Amino acid sequence: MQTRYSAHIYGWLLLLPAAVLLVAFTHAPMVSAFVDSFMSTPKGARPARFVGLMQYETLIEDPIFWRVLGNNILFAVWTIPASIALAIAMALLVNGKLKGRGFLRMAYFTPTVLPMIAVANIWMFFFTPDYGLIDQIRGLFGGGPVNWLGQQSTALYCLMVVTVWKEAGFFMIFYLAALQGINPSLYEAASLEGASRWTVFRRITWPLLMPTTLFVLINAVIGAFRLVDHVVVMTKGGPDNASSLLLFYIYEIGFKYWDTAYASTLTVVLLVLLAAVAVFQFTYLDKRTHYQ
Amino acid sequence: MRLGEASLSAIELRGVAKHWGTTRAVDGINLTARQGSLVVLLGPSGCGKSTLLRLIAGLEEVTDGSIRIGGEDVTKLPPARRHLAMVFQNYALFPHLDVRENILFGLKVRKVGAADRDRRLKRVAELLAIGHLLDRKPGQLSGGQQQRVALGRAIIAEQPVCLMDEPLSNLDAQLRQDMRREIRALQRELGVTMIYVTHDQTEAMSMADQVVLLRDGRVEQDATPAELYARPATLFVASFIGTPPMNRLALADGPHGACIKGAPEAVIGDSGGTGLVLGVRPEDMVLAVDSGDGLAGTVDSSEYFGADTIVACRVGTETALIRCPGNRLLPPGTPVRLGWNEGAAHLFDAGTGRRRSVD
Ligand SMILES: Nc1ncnc2c1ncn2[C@@H]1O[C@H](COP(=O)(O)OP(=O)(O)OP(=O)(O)O)[C@@H](O)[C@H]1O
Numbered sequence: 001m002q003t004r005y006s007a008h009i010y011g012w013l014l015l016l017p018a019a020v021l022l023v024a025f026t027h028a029p030m031v032s033a034f035v036d037s038f039m040s041t042p043k044g045a046r047p048a049r050f051v052g053l054m055q056y057e058t059l060i061e062d063p064i065f066w067r068v069l070g071n072n073i074l075f076a077v078w079t080i081p082a083s084i085a086l087a088i089a090m091a092l093l094v095n096g097k098l099k100g101r102g103f104l105r106m107a108y109f110t111p112t113v114l115p116m117i118a119v120a121n122i123w124m125f126f127f128t129p130d131y132g133l134i135d136q137i138r139g140l141f142g143g144g145p146v147n148w149l150g151q152q153s154t155a156l157y158c159l160m161v162v163t164v165w166k167e168a169g170f171f172m173i174f175y176l177a178a179l180q181g182i183n184p185s186l187y188e189a190a191s192l193e194g195a196s197r198w199t200v201f202r203r204i205t206w207p208l209l210m211p212t213t214l215f216v217l218i219n220a221v222i223g224a225f226r227l228v229d230h231v232v233v234m235t236k237g238g239p240d241n242a243s244s245l246l247l248f249y250i251y252e253i254g255f256k257y258w259d260t261a262y263a264s265t266l267t268v269v270l271l272v273l274l275a276a277v278a279v280f281q282f283t284y285l286d287k288r289t290h291y292q
Numbered sequence: 293m294r295l296g297e298a299s300l301s302a303i304e305l306r307g308v309a310k311h312w313g314t315t316r317a318v319d320g321i322n323l324t325a326r327q328g329s330l331v332v333l334l335g336p337s338g339c340g341k342s343t344l345l346r347l348i349a350g351l352e353e354v355t356d357g358s359i360r361i362g363g364e365d366v367t368k369l370p371p372a373r374r375h376l377a378m379v380f381q382n383y384a385l386f387p388h389l390d391v392r393e394n395i396l397f398g399l400k401v402r403k404v405g406a407a408d409r410d411r412r413l414k415r416v417a418e419l420l421a422i423g424h425l426l427d428r429k430p431g432q433l434s435g436g437q438q439q440r441v442a443l444g445r446a447i448i449a450e451q452p453v454c455l456m457d458e459p460l461s462n463l464d465a466q467l468r469q470d471m472r473r474e475i476r477a478l479q480r481e482l483g484v485t486m487i488y489v490t491h492d493q494t495e496a497m498s499m500a501d502q503v504v505l506l507r508d509g510r511v512e513q514d515a516t517p518a519e520l521y522a523r524p525a526t527l528f529v530a531s532f533i534g535t536p537p538m539n540r541l542a543l544a545d546g547p548h549g550a551c552i553k554g555a556p557e558a559v560i561g562d563s564g565g566t567g568l569v570l571g572v573r574p575e576d577m578v579l580a581v582d583s584g585d586g587l588a589g590t591v592d593s594s595e596y597f598g599a600d601t602i603v604a605c606r607v608g609t610e611t612a613l614i615r616c617p618g619n620r621l622l623p624p625g626t627p628v629r630l631g632w633n634e635g636a637a638h639l640f641d642a643g644t645g646r647r648r649s650v651d
């Protein structure tokens with residue numbers, strides 16, 4: 001009994017430093033955001049007071065919130081499958097017997113190493129009307145200049161392209177590692193049966209990559225709601241919030257308009273959203289995944 | 293199907309070679325496997341057994357030579373068009389599919405109808421006694437069960453040729469013996485031609501109709517197990533078959549004929565002995581402690597194995613192992629007399645290693 005107690009204490013002591021940091025910088029802010037979302041924003045001499053669900057009512061009636069949320073969902077729905085598909089395609093390519101695949105692997109991975117700010121700057125140049133790479137190429141075929149980042153119909157999609165370009169290489173590394181863990185004689189067994197490449201992918205490779213996909217998916221979802229660097233650098237959410245994402249909106253509300261209580265409310269919504277996605281992934285998808 | 297020669301030789305290799313740079317994994321192999329026979333590819337590690345099997349399967353491309361299966365030249369055909377099934381050394385079961393799906397994989401790929409599929413699955417499951425395992429994943433099976441599933445996947449294809457690469461190497465001794473018998477019985481029942489790779493001579497001797505002993509990518513001897521044991525073509529074969537393998541005693545010229553090096557008594561009259569090696573199996577040798585007949589020797593050591601005792605004796609400069617029935621533990625240094633049964637002596641050329649007739 002005595003030793004079991006001391007083992008417990010010992011264990012807790014070992015966990016303490018990490019736990020303190022987690023509580024101080026993750027859990028406490030979460031709780032305080034939750035609490036603040038029921039308060040008013042303190043202004044000058046007026047301290048914050050309890051306002052119940054008032055902030056949430058504001059949120060429901062806030063058209064910008066809905067627009068930004070829609071943007072963000074659209075952003076996730078496009079970028080996540082696109083970057084995963086691209087990552088798998090690249091991983092399959094550089095995993096094959098290919099001359100210069102070492103170089104290719106590096107090339108595909110490079111965008112991941114670059115900071116998002118740098119990436120955004122590179123793409124700013126590509127998107128520049130008239131002088132930019134894209135318009136120059138379009139010019140060759142007689143296309144006129146397009147203000148890619150400056151018009152509502154294209155701004156958000158430009159951000160998506162940049163995100164996919166940046167994330168795919170990162171995800172590729174995980175897929176590459178997973179592919180190399182697959183027993184090559186599985187493919188040989190399939191080839192003896194005369195399975196087509198598509199059948200092999202659908203029935204062997206894809207299911208065996210499922211644990212990786214789950215992991216990548218979680219990262220991708222978090223990334224879709226967390227990445228704002230490119231928004232800041234490239235569009236500042238404009239024009240008319242057409243390319244604003246949830247986190248960028250929270251940043252604007254909290255640190256540009258200093259409406260901290262409303263920012264807290266938005267934060268709570270974001271957290272609930274992410275939590276829901278995580279629960280879905282860990283329960284439903286996890287059950288359908290084969291772990292080796 | 294054509295009658296005549298083609299139907300008799302299910303697999304025919306002519307001058308098959310596989311080189312990787314300067315490595316000659318398989319180097320000009322000729323081999324014929326008769327319809328419905330079990331051919332074992334035997335040899336030490338790295339002699340090219342797996343490579344040869346993979347060449348037959350089409351998983352590797354030949355550097356040279358031709359391969360015929362069922363009378364058809366398949367040298368350039370992809371694996372799927374060679375009409376064969378294969379059991380891999382590590383079984384290569386799909387870890388994410390249950391046993392049923394593993395076994396049915398090939399039939400589904402080939403779009404075999406559901407009714408036909410079910411019928412064949414039922415038969416295979418019965419044959420291998422794995423009916424109760426169909427819903428499990430490979431990870432939930434024991435080694436022996438996985439082996440059966442791999443076998444099932446090969447059998448259900450109903451191909452005329454089945455290739456196996458050391459399918460029993462992961463199993464314990466008891467299970468191995470059981471599976472050996474099962475595979476052999478199954479092969480006979482289904483009438484398939486089987487090429488079976490192993491480096492275990494007991495497996496080869498007990499299962500094969502025909503053993504092809506390989507060494508450094510070449511065929512050392514291609515014969516029935518009995519022939520391989522009774523008339524090894526080379527010193528290498530002699531040293532590979534038998535536990536313990538055949539004694540190889542270097543000969544020299546003696547005063548009355550060829551003698552074992554360092555022991556002047558003639559073992560073969562009227563001939564020189566230099567450059568020859570005498571081969572005698574331990575089980576063909578007789579050892580006497582008190583009688584005066586035979587070659588003089590001294591006991592080096594003896595090991596008791598239950599049914600018999602292996603006694604190591606020094607004769608001249610050479611060492612011979614003798615299998616004695618029962619418990620014959622003799623203290624080292626005991627003087628003994630050695631002899632062997634009529635017709636048990638084999639002669640080999642020391643230089644080339646090839647068999648010589650005993651006159
Ligand atoms: N892909 C390859 N590239 C280069 N050399 C190879 C390759 N595969 C096999 N070899 C060489 O060919 C030779 C024969 O190999 P193989 O795998 O056929 O031996 P094996 O008889 O099956 O041995 P084991 O009993 O250990 O399985 C070895 O020297 C091996 O190093």
Ligand SMILES: [Mg+2]
Pocket residue numbers: 341342343
């Ligand atoms: Mg091998």
